[in-house]
Amino acid sequence: MINYIEFWRHGRAVECTGLENQQGCKPFRGSNPLASAMKNPRVRFAPSPTGYLHIGGARTALFNWLFAKQNNGKFLLRIEDTDLERSKDEYIDQITDALKWLGLNWDEDIVLQSKNNDRHQEMVAKMLKDGTAYKCFLQKEELDNLRKESEQRKEIFRVPQTFRNLSPEKEKALIEEGKSFTVRLKVPKGETEFNDLVYGSIKVQNKDLDDFIIARSDGSPTYNFVVAVDDADMKISHVIRGDDHLANTPKQILVYKALELDVPIFAHLPMILGSDKKRLSKRHAATNVQEYKEKGFTSKVILNYLSLLGWNPDSDKEIFDENELINSFQFKQVQKKSAVFDEKKLLWISQQHLSEMSVRDLMNEIYALNSGWGDGLEWEYLKEVVKLIKDRSKTITEIASMSEIFFTDKLDYDSDLLSKTYNDKSIAIIKDFKSALTSIENWSRVELENIFENLMEQHDVAIGQVMKPIRVALSGIPFGPGIFDLILLLGKDICQIRLRHTLSEVE
RNA sequence: GGCCCGUUCGUCUAGUGGUUAGGACUCAUGGUUUUCAUCCAUGCAACAGGGGUUCGAUCCCCCUACGGGCUGCCA
Numbered sequence: 403m404i405n406y407i408e409f410w411r412h413g414r415a416v417e418c419t420g421l422e423n424q425q426g427c428k429p430f431r432g433s434n435p436l437a438s439a440m441k442n443p444r445v446r447f448a449p450s451p452t453g454y455l456h457i458g459g460a461r462t463a464l465f466n467w468l469f470a471k472q473n474n475g476k477f478l479l480r481i482e483d484t485d486l487e488r489s490k491d492e493y494i495d496q497i498t499d500a501l502k503w504l505g506l507n508w509d510e511d512i513v514l515q516s517k518n519n520d521r522h523q524e525m526v527a528k529m530l531k532d533g534t535a536y537k538c539f540l541q542k543e544e545l546d547n548l549r550k551e552s553e554q555r556k557e558i559f560r561v562p563q564t565f566r567n568l569s570p571e572k573e574k575a576l577i578e579e580g581k582s583f584t585v586r587l588k589v590p591k592g593e594t595e596f597n598d599l600v601y602g603s604i605k606v607q608n609k610d611l612d613d614f615i616i617a618r619s620d621g622s623p624t625y626n627f628v629v630a631v632d633d634a635d636m637k638i639s640h641v642i643r644g645d646d647h648l649a650n651t652p653k654q655i656l657v658y659k660a661l662e663l664d665v666p667i668f669a670h671l672p673m674i675l676g677s678d679k680k681r682l683s684k685r686h687a688a689t690n691v692q693e694y695k696e697k698g699f700t701s702k703v704i705l706n707y708l709s710l711l712g713w714n715p716d717s718d719k720e721i722f723d724e725n726e727l728i729n730s731f732q733f734k735q736v737q738k739k740s741a742v743f744d745e746k747k748l749l750w751i752s753q754q755h756l757s758e759m760s761v762r763d764l765m766n767e768i769y770a771l772n773s774g775w776g777d778g779l780e781w782e783y784l785k786e787v788v789k790l791i792k793d794r795s796k797t798i799t800e801i802a803s804m805s806e807i808f809f810t811d812k813l814d815y816d817s818d819l820l821s822k823t824y825n826d827k828s829i830a831i832i833k834d835f836k837s838a839l840t841s842i843e844n845w846s847r848v849e850l851e852n853i854f855e856n857l858m859e860q861h862d863v864a865i866g867q868v869m870k871p872i873r874v875a876l877s878g879i880p881f882g883p884g885i886f887d888l889i890l891l892l893g894k895d896i897c898q899i900r901l902r903h904t905l906s907e908v909e
Numbered sequence: 910g911g912c913c914c915g916u917u918c919g920u921c922u923a924g925u926g927g928u929u930a931g932g933a934c935u936c937a938u939g940g941u942u943u944u945c946a947u948c949c950a951u952g953c954a955a956c957a958g959g960g961g962u963u964c965g966a967u968c969c970c971c972c973u974a975c976g977g978g979c980u981g982c983c984a
Contacts, residue, residue: 450984485984542982558911559980584982601914610912610980618982625984649913649979670914673977677920681977710933714922718932737922740977744920747934757947794946854943865943873944881945 443475443639447501447508448515448629450482451493454690455500457743458644458674458682461708465671466642467506468709468731478636479508482515484628500691504701505724518632522623525631525661526585526616534660535616537583538565539576542619561586561612585617587627587656594652599669599733601645606652614653626650630657638666645670645740669733672712673740682743694748698799700759700767703752710751711741721754753796761788767798768805775802776809783808786891790883804882808891811899813878815907820874824908828871831861835872836901839894847886875904 447463449455455463470477479501483489501508529535540562552559566588568576576583589612595605616627623631633641648670658665676686688694694704706722714737715722715730722730756764765788768775776784787808788801795801807813838853857868869885876888876897889897 448984452984482984488984545982553910556910582982604913606912612980614980615982620982622982624982629984644978645914646978647984652913653979672915675977679976710921712921716923718923720921720933739915741922742920744934747921750934753946791946796946869943879945883945885943 443470443473444478444637445470445475445640445642446478446480446636446638448480448482449497450485451490451497452485452488453493454692455497457689457691460504460691460704461674461711462642462644462671463501463506464705464708468728469640469642471728472731476509478510478513480513480515480632480636484515496692503695504691504705513632513636515628515632521635522628522631526623529616529660530585535585535587536566536568537573538586539581539583540564563613566613582619584615584619586613587616587660589613589656594655596651596655596668599667600736601648601670601738604648611653626653627657630654633666634658634663640667640669642669642671645672672737674711675740675742677742679742698771698797699748699752700755700798703755706755707748707751711743712737721751749796756795757793761785761792764788764792764801768802771798772802776805779809790887790891794882807877807879811896812903813900815878815904819880820908823871823874827861829908831857831868832871832875832901832904834860836898839897845894847890850886850889876900
């Protein structure tokens, strides 16, 4: 078993045919019941539909997906919708939409946990029959009191095992009395150990676990029970999830063992924290995938950044596409400590991606975000617009918003900027520029350069002093595309309109 | 309280029983550029603390502190 764990931690299936002599990489043996599952691993992402897809959930999904793709396995989706109070159908759609947007497509049909209720009941019944679980007639109030008492006495609270070995007659009597009961797993003596792909060997004493409840007094099964049954039914070979489940894993292993099911391999991923080092929550700026989409990050950017939280590629490379991630991902490079989400770095990653994207792809991204973008304008014109501003943008929304200056005749000028930019001299410069434009013969870069040189001479100033007032008049912002590119793309008429408009504002 | 997990620059991280503890983001400074952005260069900045083991510990062991998770008839 250890060999397999080493195997999955360090190597990819294709590298480990058994012919290699790679360290930690042993060939499969047919005797292991999980061997076939391991060649084609089955993993799952199992969100609760109680909110939008969280950024941490997205990373969990991503790592599952990467592992499945890398090893020719299946990536499954299970919706844990058994909490009727909080689960909502609209969230199921939100989550699946977000996963689709990210490109984390799942194999096979979505499993709705709520549909497995009969199966869960069946398994509870089986455990009762097998004697691996028992009916506990301790009432909630009694339990609460006992807990309180031992707290007062500063003792460690343990659930009393009063009903562990109740005779059938007594049991029947209690039921006839109308006593309600929960079903508890009969935790065996000893210890439970497993080898986490990230955290290594984890061992707990079973006595610290208590006979935990697998079915409530209303008959509904509890999480730690259900998750094990469902994972087993779905033939999940590797359970990859957040490390908030680390401490629950031994309980789940006891369920597998009680039901004589194959225990999967576990890999727990460190949490993602906000800038205050607290668990990412609604207190933080943005926590769900949808928000980042709206902020203008492409799915590839999100995937790239998320992959770097809690994992490192064992090289200096930081910009990855999906295929590169699939090829590089390794559990042994996964961090044990939680990682802080840093939007600055996200922006940098985004910028790197944008600079490598084609104008056409960028335009598609812009349209996906805002279908009305550049309405009524020529495709070729829009292409030029994007070409001019793409290298100056960190996000898709930045491109979209900066492109606005190319979409109207008249601009809304910022009065502070105008008063800072214009004085008698700079007003004289744009006036001269305006008349030079009127008499321009060839609408070309060379011609424009000549005009600028003349203006510099006439007014005895450096190019910056010519450029700045013209730029502000034409674009309304003190930065942006090269001035000649700007003028050429806007065209003579719009330039004239904007110069006139500026003059009317400042004079 | 008990159990489990973690702790290298502000952030993401690399790293080894002997290193000037490396890279990336951020920030600062300088350079290139018609502005901005890019790009380049330089700089700031870390081994949580205390004990051991050792000739020598950031690295191995123990303790403490801090942080997180679990401890529920939530998932």
